[in-house]
Amino acid sequence: MTLRLGTQQQNMHDWLSDSWLRSQGAGLTETNLPEEMKLDRDALEDRNFHHKQLIELVENHALPLFSQLMSHTSSRLILSDSEGYVLCHWGVRKYSDKLANIALDVGVNWLEQHKGTNAIGTALKAKQTISVIGEQHFIKQHRFMSCTASPIFSPSGEMIAAIDITTEQQQHTQQTLLLVSSLAQQVETALLCHLPHSHYRIDLAEQATLIDSGWQGIVIADSEGKILGTNAMAKKLLDTPDLGEDIKHYIGSQWPQNKALSTHRDLHLKTQAIKPNKTQVLGHQVAVRFKDPKLERAWQQANKVVGKCIPLLVLGETGVGKEQFVTKLHSQSKRRGHALVAVNCASLPADLVESELFGYQAGAFTGASRTGYLGKIRQADGGFLFLDEIGEMPLATQSRLLRVLQEREVTPVGSNRCYKVDIQVVAATHTDLEQLVKDGRFRQDLFYRLNGLQVTLPSLRERSDIEGIIHKLHRKYRGAPQLIEASLLANLLAYDWPGNLRELDNLMQVVCLMSECEQEVHWGHLPDNLQRTLAQEHLSPCSVTEPNDSELQALVNSNIIACYAQFQGNVSQCAKQLGISRNTLYRKLKALGIKS
Numbered sequence: 001m002t003l004r005l006g007t008q009q010q011n012m013h014d015w016l017s018d019s020w021l022r023s024q025g026a027g028l029t030e031t032n033l034p035e036e037m038k039l040d041r042d043a044l045e046d047r048n049f050h051h052k053q054l055i056e057l058v059e060n061h062a063l064p065l066f067s068q069l070m071s072h073t074s075s076r077l078i079l080s081d082s083e084g085y086v087l088c089h090w091g092v093r094k095y096s097d098k099l100a101n102i103a104l105d106v107g108v109n110w111l112e113q114h115k116g117t118n119a120i121g122t123a124l125k126a127k128q129t130i131s132v133i134g135e136q137h138f139i140k141q142h143r144f145m146s147c148t149a150s151p152i153f154s155p156s157g158e159m160i161a162a163i164d165i166t167t168e169q170q171q172h173t174q175q176t177l178l179l180v181s182s183l184a185q186q187v188e189t190a191l192l193c194h195l196p197h198s199h200y201r202i203d204l205a206e207q208a209t210l211i212d213s214g215w216q217g218i219v220i221a222d223s224e225g226k227i228l229g230t231n232a233m234a235k236k237l238l239d240t241p242d243l244g245e246d247i248k249h250y251i252g253s254q255w256p257q258n259k260a261l262s263t264h265r266d267l268h269l270k271t272q273a274i275k276p277n278k279t280q281v282l283g284h285q286v287a288v289r290f291k292d293p294k295l296e297r298a299w300q301q302a303n304k305v306v307g308k309c310i311p312l313l314v315l316g317e318t319g320v321g322k323e324q325f326v327t328k329l330h331s332q333s334k335r336r337g338h339a340l341v342a343v344n345c346a347s348l349p350a351d352l353v354e355s356e357l358f359g360y361q362a363g364a365f366t367g368a369s370r371t372g373y374l375g376k377i378r379q380a381d382g383g384f385l386f387l388d389e390i391g392e393m394p395l396a397t398q399s400r401l402l403r404v405l406q407e408r409e410v411t412p413v414g415s416n417r418c419y420k421v422d423i424q425v426v427a428a429t430h431t432d433l434e435q436l437v438k439d440g441r442f443r444q445d446l447f448y449r450l451n452g453l454q455v456t457l458p459s460l461r462e463r464s465d466i467e468g469i470i471h472k473l474h475r476k477y478r479g480a481p482q483l484i485e486a487s488l489l490a491n492l493l494a495y496d497w498p499g500n501l502r503e504l505d506n507l508m509q510v511v512c513l514m515s516e517c518e519q520e521v522h523w524g525h526l527p528d529n530l531q532r533t534l535a536q537e538h539l540s541p542c543s544v545t546e547p548n549d550s551e552l553q554a555l556v557n558s559n560i561i562a563c564y565a566q567f568q569g570n571v572s573q574c575a576k577q578l579g580i581s582r583n584t585l586y587r588k589l590k591a592l593g594i595k596s
């Protein structure tokens with residue numbers, strides 16, 4: 001705590017004047033709103049993906065407390081990465097619009113050199129919790145707000161992010177400083193507990209009353225008692241133990257004891273077993289990324305082949321997220337330092353396909369640029385060539401592409417020189433390529449070339465994590481915390497989603513806009529067409545009682561009701577117990593008149 005709050009109180013004027021000097025040194029002026037440095041959508045998605053686990057931990061460990069204490073005020077909780085890019089923010093929507101006017105928005109960089117003295121940038125620079133109140137902001141237009149930010153450190157001590165609370169100036173209190181430090185600490189503790197192979201958490205303090213205070217020391221150990229990580233307080237109490245050392249050297253050979261609470265020398269100890277967690281971190285990698293087993297299998301398989309440069313063919317209905325899947329693969333691969341060049345084979349003009357893909361020599365044809373053109377394949381050298389909608393590629397181009405894939409070299413249009421390329425080819429389509437081959441519209445030899453490994457991404461209706469996705473998108477688009485009406489949720493879960501993630505994403509964006517400032521999203525917020533579709537399904541004869549075997553059906557119904565009661569309304573557990581899908585269970589419950 002002392003470390004985190006640092007010396008802001010004592011050296012108030014030093015840090016502030018230093019920061020103002022740095023702002024001036026960066027060429028900023030107080031009266032001009034600086035030009036913003038903003039990530040494009042894809043780059044922001046990549047960063048958010050990279051920090052997926054951190055964002056989840058902030059949502060689970062910092063957001064609830066923030067919402068409880070601050071959600072009624074004009075305030076926002078903001079998370080930036082260590083490079084100052086805002087990744088996410090939560091809180092009152094109205095205030096978010098006001099902050100968007102000064103570009104305190106996702107994807108924008110708030111380092112001091114871009115925005116002058118401000119809590120996020122200055123806390124990242126100073127590596128400690130900083131409050132920048134009203135007039136202390138360097139830029140005049142920022143002075144209506146007060147911000148407090150604290151850096152977040154990974155278990156290995158690397159600064160990975162900053163968490164910030166921004167309020168209207170008059171609403172800023174000293175407690176905010178304490179709150180933000182505490183939120184950062186909660187997230188750091190959660191990161192510690194998610195270390196791979198973590199098995200035991202040992203809390204320690206000099207006084208028993210401090211054990212559960214949030215300011216205790218924490219040591220994480222594996223199943224054999226080897227230390228995997230510690231927080232700053234544990235480092236202090238145990239005199240900086242080495243990672244990999246046996247915890248017994250520090251807290252006695254009796255450990256672990258049968259009882260959770262114990263003492264050793266002057267320390268009070270509490271030992272707990274950590275439940276294996278699905279999202280434990282492996283460096284920057286997340287061991288399990290997708291909750292849906294089919295998608296997770298596709299992801300694991302795809303990762304294996306892209307490491308080996310084997311062509312990957314990604315299949316799936318339109319809107320299932322094929323492009324995003326490939327973007328993520330690229331960002332996790334060894335080739336991420338090189339380009340991901342996407343070619344939409346459906347929208348390539350037929351007469352330009354060749355020059356687009358293979359490039360051309362200067363002056364190769366009328367209208368060609370004087371300097372020539374490298375072409376998509378050579379642009380992708382060292383990286384990924386993503387051939388989207390491959391089923392739409394004209395036959396003539398298919399044979400040239402085949403040659404490139406076989407020879408791994410390109411001859412630009414109008415040239416007789418070959419250029420070697422090193423590319424990872426990934427193709428995607430929502431069409432049935434094998435059928436196209438049978439119909440003679442797709443070359444069989446090219447199909448086999450592209451089909452090193454084939455993965456099929458599941459449609460949204462097949463996915464077991466659809467409820468989680470609905471809530472994730474709801475969190476993404478809503479302003480303040482908000483509920484989803486249970487019957488609406490049940491219907492969304494039972495819907496077929498022909499447009500898959502694209503349709504769900506658009507819908508959640510619309511309903512969040514329609515339900516702005518309301519506490520609950522309900523039917524009335526749905527667009528008319530979807531209301532009609534869902535209502536038809538709702539009224540459709542989802543009969544619970546089979547007419548010719550009513551006794552048996554009554555038994556089935558009472559079994560469903562008993563099971564539902566036994567699991568206290570937990571649909572997932574109940575469906576598992578009954579051996580039916582969650583969607584089927586929702587339909588059955590609806591037909592039984594039970595609100596789930």
Ligand SMILES: Nc1ncnc2c1ncn2[C@@H]1O[C@H](COP(=O)(O)OP(=O)(O)OP(=O)(O)O)[C@@H](O)[C@H]1O
Pocket residue numbers: 316317318319320321322323324325429430469473501502503505506
């Ligand atoms: N994991 C995800 N979570 C939420 N929304 C997503 C996710 N993946 C994709 N989407 C949404 O679905 C839209 C479609 O994604 P994407 O373009 O990757 O699908 P696709 O399968 O390539 O579609 P098509 O076959 O039509 O080209 C995206 O713009 C995004 O809005």
